[in-house]
Amino acid sequence: MNISTFKIANKLITGEGSIELLSKETHRLGMKNPLIVTDEILQRIGVVEKVQSKLIGLTSGVYTGVKPEPEIAIVEECTAMFREGNYDGIIAVGGGSAIDIGKCVSAFASFEGSIEELFGTDLVPQKGVPVIAIPTTAGTGSEVTNIAILSDKEAQLKKGIVSDFLLPDVAIVAPEMTLTMPKSVTAASGIDALVHAIEAYISVYASPITDALAIGAMKLIAVNLPKAYANPDHLKARENMATASLMAGMAFGNAGVGAVHALAYPLGGRYHIAHGVSNALLLTYVMEWNKISCLERFRDIAEALGENVAGLTDHEAADLAVEAMRRLCEAVNIPKGLRAFSVPEEDIPSMAEDASKIERLLKNNPRKFSVDEIEKIYRSAF
Ligand SMILES: NC(=O)c1ccc[n+]([C@@H]2O[C@H](COP(=O)([O-])OP(=O)(O)OC[C@H]3O[C@@H](n4cnc5c(N)ncnc54)[C@H](O)[C@@H]3O)[C@@H](O)[C@H]2O)c1
Numbered sequence: 001m002n003i004s005t006f007k008i009a010n011k012l013i014t015g016e017g018s019i020e021l022l023s024k025e026t027h028r029l030g031m032k033n034p035l036i037v038t039d040e041i042l043q044r045i046g047v048v049e050k051v052q053s054k055l056i057g058l059t060s061g062v063y064t065g066v067k068p069e070p071e072i073a074i075v076e077e078c079t080a081m082f083r084e085g086n087y088d089g090i091i092a093v094g095g096g097s098a099i100d101i102g103k104c105v106s107a108f109a110s111f112e113g114s115i116e117e118l119f120g121t122d123l124v125p126q127k128g129v130p131v132i133a134i135p136t137t138a139g140t141g142s143e144v145t146n147i148a149i150l151s152d153k154e155a156q157l158k159k160g161i162v163s164d165f166l167l168p169d170v171a172i173v174a175p176e177m178t179l180t181m182p183k184s185v186t187a188a189s190g191i192d193a194l195v196h197a198i199e200a201y202i203s204v205y206a207s208p209i210t211d212a213l214a215i216g217a218m219k220l221i222a223v224n225l226p227k228a229y230a231n232p233d234h235l236k237a238r239e240n241m242a243t244a245s246l247m248a249g250m251a252f253g254n255a256g257v258g259a260v261h262a263l264a265y266p267l268g269g270r271y272h273i274a275h276g277v278s279n280a281l282l283l284t285y286v287m288e289w290n291k292i293s294c295l296e297r298f299r300d301i302a303e304a305l306g307e308n309v310a311g312l313t314d315h316e317a318a319d320l321a322v323e324a325m326r327r328l329c330e331a332v333n334i335p336k337g338l339r340a341f342s343v344p345e346e347d348i349p350s351m352a353e354d355a356s357k358i359e360r361l362l363k364n365n366p367r368k369f370s371v372d373e374i375e376k377i378y379r380s381a382f
């Protein structure tokens, strides 16, 4: 049997000005007193105000305590505010961090147990209050996925809650919301989206539907990430990146991501390296490793990234795919080498141990690893 399922947010609203439909969606979902879940930076620069100005005929509250790579305690704090304020819906405004917190609070608010009980797959018992996700970065695709990622400070690990009950009810993807992203966030989140597309395309769970989305996302990112990085006000490039992130999210939300993400988790969990950057640090090394397991797929990746593969063998074309990714990371100034982030070299064996346990992601990867082989990848990326 070769069954695949495809699930995404219930409704996608995209394009410049789509934020205008927010009020209509809150009413459709029966929200009378939603909580906006966001962070201090977005509050300070006026993004939250822009969202609030669209809310008509209802009351709302604002939680601004989200931090990048958010910890479990943030879900607990935001949930306490949600319960005390008798809120009835979530409007998550921000990057993957704010959207993940919004999704978790929706699931956790009506749950009696501890959040630890929800880590894993399909452990959320029921659908929570409605969630509208409004991304302000173009990278994670969290607005369409059934996943939320939290940092466990004590265990120094990143942990995932995976449940179809986390799928947002509405994603409003308005590219103008991303215009204020700093260059480093544009780069890191854009590379994250590219990694989602590539890992979904080579996943053992890829399907024709996820393939089409993944290749489409790669094409858009190859052309538009350098443009958005070079000229932050380039609205068309921002729009194409927002669309690419959404497409990559739909692809990986169904086909899964693989070893790049699994090996990146310890970098986020222990050293708090931003998610997109930790992926970028490992990307080309993991791709070199994966290459032989699906050369013809790497040929497609090279083509999608704009390389001319005519007349090349699959091996040669696959090399070009890795080269194109290296060039793209360089073009957007992604720092190189774990050393640059003060990762202690003596930690590599235990990082490899931790990564090897992330079976949820490694099972999707087209080539298998031993712990020693993971260790070698970290050493080559050092
Ligand atoms: N749920 C999923 O499917 C999924 C997928 C990939 C990653 N993630 C998670 O998402 C998180 C990373 O999210 P991210 O890369 O979007 O970054 P982020 O949400 O952590 O934001 C990074 C920084 O950029 C700022 N920022 C965001 N948008 C801005 C804007 N428009 N203008 C100015 N500043 C802005 C934020 O305030 C923050 O300081 C990680 O925790 C990662 O594990 C989740």
Ligand SMILES: [Fe+2]
Residues within 6 Å of the ligand: 140, 192, 196, 261, 275, 279
């Ligand atoms: Fe990611």
